[in-house]
Amino acid sequence: xxxxxxxxxxxxxxxxxxxxxxxxxxxxxxxxxxxxxxxxxxxxxxxxxxxxxxxxxxxxxxxxxxxxxxxxxxxxxxxxxxxxxxxxxxxxxxxxxxxxxxxxxxxxxxxx
Amino acid sequence: xxxxxxxxxxxxxxxxxxxxxxxxxxxxxxxxxxxxxxxxxxxxxxxxxxxxxxxxxxxxxxxxxxxxxxxxxxxxxxxxxxxxxxxxxxxxxxxxxxxxxxxxxxxxxx
Numbered sequence: 461x462x463x464x465x466x467x468x469x470x471x472x473x474x475x476x477x478x479x480x481x482x483x484x485x486x487x488x489x490x491x492x493x494x495x496x497x498x499x500x501x502x503x504x505x506x507x508x509x510x511x512x513x514x515x516x517x518x519x520x521x522x523x524x525x526x527x528x529x530x531x532x533x534x535x536x537x538x539x540x541x542x543x544x545x546x547x548x549x550x551x552x553x554x555x556x557x558x559x560x561x562x563x564x565x566x567x568x569x570x571x572x
Numbered sequence: 573x574x575x576x577x578x579x580x581x582x583x584x585x586x587x588x589x590x591x592x593x594x595x596x597x598x599x600x601x602x603x604x605x606x607x608x609x610x611x612x613x614x615x616x617x618x619x620x621x622x623x624x625x626x627x628x629x630x631x632x633x634x635x636x637x638x639x640x641x642x643x644x645x646x647x648x649x650x651x652x653x654x655x656x657x658x659x660x661x662x663x664x665x666x667x668x669x670x671x672x673x674x675x676x677x678x679x680x681x682x
Contacts, residue, residue: 502675
């Protein structure tokens with residue numbers, strides 16, 4: 461079955477700096493890679509996703525890159541703000557079938 | 573408001589008791605899921621249901637049971653067989669692959 465590894469487990473940056481979170485997956489059949497943000501006391505919320513037919517996707521200050529050959533994908537947050545502080549989860553699955561397999565999460569702290 | 577509603581938000585269970593966690597959705601999604609979240613462990617799949625009256629075990633189903641009698645509802649029972657039930661339980665529904673999560677029920681054994 462699929463296995464998703466996520467690094468680092470904690471990340472602290474200064475406001476305005478960039479943050480990068482990396483994930484690797486094991487199942488070459490996976491072709492859908494979402495990222496979720498979980499704020500304190502809330503459930504995870506989808507922030508961006510990518511399918512394997514593209515290598516990069518951007519949405520304002522966040523971007524996701526995918527290297528299908530190496531089986532890894534990354535979340536990039538630029539110009540970080542204190543409200544970006546949260547736990548971020550990556551996940552992988554087959555599009556329209558299969559269940560999402562999540563990484564263990566990265567706790568991001570943005571210091572003002 | 574459309575979304576996933578979990579209740580209660582906090583639940584305390586005595587050892588040896590069964591407890592049931594509620595999950596309701598009004599998104600008209602066919603698929604629903606239960607995840608368990610422990611610190612540093614990410615989200616682990618307990619049970620999932622792709623359609624009414626059908627459900628499948630996830631990776632950590634032992635000590636849990638579910639039912640799916642209605643499309644909107646997917647309750648989870650934590651039985652006394654679950655030896656370490658203290659955790660945050662998250663319910664989700666999905667369309668294609670995008671999952672929508674509730675706010676969770678935090679279960680504590682007292």
